[in-house]
Structures are given as C-alpha cells and as structure tokens.
Amino acid sequence: MFVRVQKEDFSLKLVEERFSEYTKLQGAKIGAIVTFTGLVREFQHTSEDQEEVQALILEHYPGMTESVLEQIAQTAIKKWQLNDMLIIHRVGTLFPTDNIVLVAAASAHRQDAFDACQYAMDILKTSAPFWKKEQTNKGERWVDAKSSDYNAAGQWITQDLQEN
Amino acid sequence: MFVRVQKEDFSLKLVEERFSEYTKLQGAKIGAIVTFTGLVREFQHTSEDQEEVQALILEHYPGMTESVLEQIAQTAIKKWQLNDMLIIHRVGTLFPTDNIVLVAAASAHRQDAFDACQYAMDILKTSAPFWKKEQTNKGERWVDAKSSDYNAAGQWITQDLQEN
Amino acid sequence: MITVLFFAKYRELLGTEQLQLEAESFSSVRDIAQHLSQQGSEWHSIFEQANTMVAVNQKMAKLDSPIQDGDELAFFPPVTGG
Amino acid sequence: MITVLFFAKYRELLGTEQLQLEAESFSSVRDIAQHLSQQGSEWHSIFEQANTMVAVNQKMAKLDSPIQDGDELAFFPPVTGG
Numbered sequence: 001m002f003v004r005v006q007k008e009d010f011s012l013k014l015v016e017e018r019f020s021e022y023t024k025l026q027g028a029k030i031g032a033i034v035t036f037t038g039l040v041r042e043f044q045h046t047s048e049d050q051e052e053v054q055a056l057i058l059e060h061y062p063g064m065t066e067s068v069l070e071q072i073a074q075t076a077i078k079k080w081q082l083n084d085m086l087i088i089h090r091v092g093t094l095f096p097t098d099n100i101v102l103v104a105a106a107s108a109h110r111q112d113a114f115d116a117c118q119y120a121m122d123i124l125k126t127s128a129p130f131w132k133k134e135q136t137n138k139g140e141r142w143v144d145a146k147s148s149d150y151n152a153a154g155q156w157i158t159q160d161l162q163e164n
Numbered sequence: 165m166f167v168r169v170q171k172e173d174f175s176l177k178l179v180e181e182r183f184s185e186y187t188k189l190q191g192a193k194i195g196a197i198v199t200f201t202g203l204v205r206e207f208q209h210t211s212e213d214q215e216e217v218q219a220l221i222l223e224h225y226p227g228m229t230e231s232v233l234e235q236i237a238q239t240a241i242k243k244w245q246l247n248d249m250l251i252i253h254r255v256g257t258l259f260p261t262d263n264i265v266l267v268a269a270a271s272a273h274r275q276d277a278f279d280a281c282q283y284a285m286d287i288l289k290t291s292a293p294f295w296k297k298e299q300t301n302k303g304e305r306w307v308d309a310k311s312s313d314y315n316a317a318g319q320w321i322t323q324d325l326q327e328n
Numbered sequence: 329m330i331t332v333l334f335f336a337k338y339r340e341l342l343g344t345e346q347l348q349l350e351a352e353s354f355s356s357v358r359d360i361a362q363h364l365s366q367q368g369s370e371w372h373s374i375f376e377q378a379n380t381m382v383a384v385n386q387k388m389a390k391l392d393s394p395i396q397d398g399d400e401l402a403f404f405p406p407v408t409g410g
Numbered sequence: 411m412i413t414v415l416f417f418a419k420y421r422e423l424l425g426t427e428q429l430q431l432e433a434e435s436f437s438s439v440r441d442i443a444q445h446l447s448q449q450g451s452e453w454h455s456i457f458e459q460a461n462t463m464v465a466v467n468q469k470m471a472k473l474d475s476p477i478q479d480g481d482e483l484a485f486f487p488p489v490t491g492g
Contacts, residue, residue, distance in 0.1 A: 039194055225484060231468055289492040306490075
C-alpha cells in the first residue's frame with residue numbers, strides 16, 4: 001500500500017515502479033493493473049455560461065486526508081484481494097491539464113482491479129477532506145459537492161449491506 | 165485513436181504522451197484517464213494442480229486483429245464520447261511479469277473512461293483474433309476460452325439491445 | 329482544552345482557522361455546535377446547514393459523538409477532492 | 411480461388427496454415443466447411459465443434475455467410491487474447 005498527499009506532480013511511471021517492486025518480492029502474481037488519473041479541465045461545468053478555469057486551489061485537512069486514504073486502500077485491498085494499491089492526491093495550486101489524483105490497483109483478474117479503482121475514487125470523492133476552489137474568468141468560488149458523487153459512493157454501501 | 169499490435173514491450177508513458185498530444189491540439193478537455201494493463205502471471209489457473217507458466221506464446225491473425233481493435237476503439241469513443249482511446253496488444257513469446265495488453269481511455273468524467281476500458285477489454289477478449297499457448301512445467305497447451313469472458317462481453321450486447 | 333478547526337469555505341466565511349474552547353462545558357459535538365452557532369450570523373448559518381461535516385480527532389463523526397478534553401474537532405463543508 | 415486459413419490449435423491439429431480452393435463449387439461458408447470436414451477425422455472434428463469461429467475477409471462471419479471468388483476465409487477456435 002502506498003498513499004501520499006503532495007504538492008509535486010506524479011507520473012504513471014510510479015505505478016510501474018511500485019508494482020514491479022511488489023513482483024520482485026512476491027513473484028509474478030499480478031495479472032491486471034488499472035489506473036485512474038484525474039486532471040484539471042479548462043471548463044469544469046457543463047452549464048451554458050461556462051466559466052473558464054484558470055487555476056484550482058486544493059485545500060486539505062493534513063493528517064486526516066492521509067488516514068482516510070490509507071483506510072480506503074486497506075478496505076479495497078481486503079475487499080478485492082488486491083496485490084497492491086496506490087493513491088496519490090495533490091494539494092496546492094493546480095492549472096488546467098495538471099494531474100490531481102492517481103489511483104492504481106493490481107490484482108490477479110481484471111474485474112477486481114477495475115472495481116477497486118472505482119470504489120477508491122467514489123469513496124475518496126465523498127470522504128477524503130479535500131476542497132477545491134476555482135479561479136475562473138468570473139472570479140473565485142468554492143466547488144460544490146455533486147450529488148452524483150454521493151450516489152456513486154452510496155452504491156458501495158448499499159452493496160455491502162446486501163452482502164451482509 | 166491509437167491501435168497497435170506489436171512484439172515490443174510498452175510502458176504507461178505512452179499513454180501520457182499520447183493524451184498530452186491530444187491536449188496540445190484540443191485544449192484541457194481531459195478530466196479522467198483510465199488505463200488497463202494485462203500481464204503474464206506465473207500461475208494462470210486456480211485449480212489444485214497449478215501448472216507453473218514458463219512462457220506464453222501469443223499468435224494472432226495479422227490484419228484482422230488490427231481492424232477488430234480499431235473497431236473496438238471507434239465504438240467506445242462514440243458510445244462514451246471519449247476524448248481518445250489507445251489499445252496496444254503484444255504478440256510473440258512472453259514471460260511471467262511481461263505486459264500483454266494496454267487499453268487507455270480519456271474522457272471528461274471518470275465513469276465514461278472506466279466503462280470504456282472495461283468494454284474494450286471485454287470485447288477484445290472475445291472478438292479479437294489472438295490465441296495464447298502456455299508453456300508450463302507439464303508441457304504445452306492452448307489456453308481455453310473462459311465462459312466468464314463471454315458473459316462479460318455479453319452484458320454489453322444485452323445493454324445495447326435494451327437501450328435500442 | 330478542545331481545539332476546533334474550520335476548513336475551506338467555512339474558514340473563509342468565519343475568518344477563523346482554529347479556536348480553543350474550555351472542555352468543561354461540552355460533552356458532545358452538538359454542545360459545541362450549539363455554543364458556536366450563537367457567535368454571530370455567519371456562525372449560525374454554518375451549523376444550520378444539513379450537510380455540514382464534522383470530524384473528531386480526524387475521524388468522521390456525528391452531532392451525537394462524545395467529546396472530551398484534548399480532542400480535535402473540525403467542521404467543514406462537503407468534500408470536493410478527486 | 412478462395413484462400414482458407416487456420417489458426418492456433420486448428421493450424422497445429424491439421425498441420426495446415428493455408429489452402430486454396432476453386433471458387434466454383436462453393437457459395438457459402440457452410441459449403442466450404444462441409445467440403446473440408448470430409449478430408450479426414452481431424453478436419454471433421456474441427457467443423458463439428460459448435461464454437462468454431464469463422465471470418466470472411468477478416469470480418470467475423472457465420473455458416474450462412476456468402477462467399478465468392480477472391481475471398482479469404484479463416485477458421486479458428488474461440489479467441490483467448492488480452
């Protein structure tokens with residue numbers, strides 16, 4: 001498990017390095033790697049009067065963010081018997097095309113890695129204490145939470161309840 | 165759209181290069197990138213008498229493989245309004261820990277990229293003319309198609325029928 | 329002492345990043361919220377919102393969650409990372 | 411002429427990668443399959459299998475698919491890439 005909150009950029013190379021390290025220790029057990037990268041778009045909104053994003057300021061709750069991300073990774077590793085999981089989230093000032101978040105899961109079979117990555121993103125979006133403030137051509141504003149994100153996260157909870 | 169069948173290895177760096185090329189031409193429209201990498205495992209089977217895989221020989225139908233992969237990418241790009249999609253599949257002799265296949269999708273929102281990658285893998289597994297032969301400690305054998313792969317691919321067809 | 333933190337929009341609205349309260353008068357998150365909501369209209373508006381989130385010692389908590397001397401509370405709007 | 415290709419397990423089983431047939435006698439994939447299945451027990455076994463796949467000019471086809479002079483057919487077992 002590898003979890004980090006950082007100002008610095010990251011690259012997918014980290015995923016290859018991290019999981020090939022796993023393979024050196026554990027043997028060729030990884031059959032599937034799924035990665036998710038979230039990036040800053042110029043236009044975050046789909047409404048008619050689109051505001052062009054000039055920068056995104058990412059604030060977080062130091063200490064709590066790391067422990068929530070670790071909790072997410074631990075839960076995912078157990079739930080899908082992953083080989084390994086990696087989560088990196090950036091904070092500070094970001095610009096369009098910049099990376100924001102990286103989630104990667106390694107498993108024997110592909111469905112587990114896909115599900116684990118989606119789970120991690122859905123839970124991260126609604127539970128990890130990060131907040132985005134947009135600087136647009138019309139001023140600054142805090143990004144509102146999306147109900148679609150809460151619906152996505154809620155599905156996993158509903159699923160867990162049905163399984164128990 | 166980028167589709168290639170090759171003997172050579174690939175790295176996730178290619179995804180970053182390809183999609184940043186897209187961004188240079190089209191602006192910061194990509195908000196989500198999902199990648200899937202399939203790798204050779206030591207033990208492909210979960211049965212009790214596990215055969216250790218020493219090598220995997222990947223045969224294909226030159227010409228048809230490329231056109232099937234292009235068809236998959238084109239369909240995915242339309243179905244989920246992707247920014248771009250990339251598919252690379254290796255052929256020839258591969259060894260445990262080697263990469264086999266890479267699928268990457270870029271979209272504005274994460275669910276589209278996740279769905280498109282899963283779709284591409286499910287259809288590739290059942291429609292693209294590749295065949296695996298395993299060399300194990302107990303001899304050679306052609307890998308049997310898995311019914312779970314056909315069920316996964318069938319879901320998309322069922323979904324399409326319901327939507328129409 | 330109990331430390332109370334505010335993040336993002338709330339931090340800006342209140343002009344307050346952190347404050348300290350004497351522990352004696354409070355036994356639950358609700359007690360703290362009620363106390364703070366009387367500090368002015370901005371304070372009131374935050375604790376009136378149904379979706380205000382609270383953490384106790386960096387773990388998600390509820391209005392009913394107990395608190396004690398030395399705890400760190402944080403109030404913040406729904407998270408928007410990722 | 412019609413070109414017929416075999417891949418993977420079928421190629422090995424038949425010891426045949428490719429063969430040519432005169433186009434005149436065949437109007438559908440089924441005609442070719444019936445002709446070839448009479449060439450010996452290995453040939454018969456392949457066309458007896460319900461999951462044998464066929465492509466005409468590098469597109470997935472069916473037993474009923476029409477064929478004509480110049481076409482490229484391929485018979486192969488279920489694919490196992492990815």
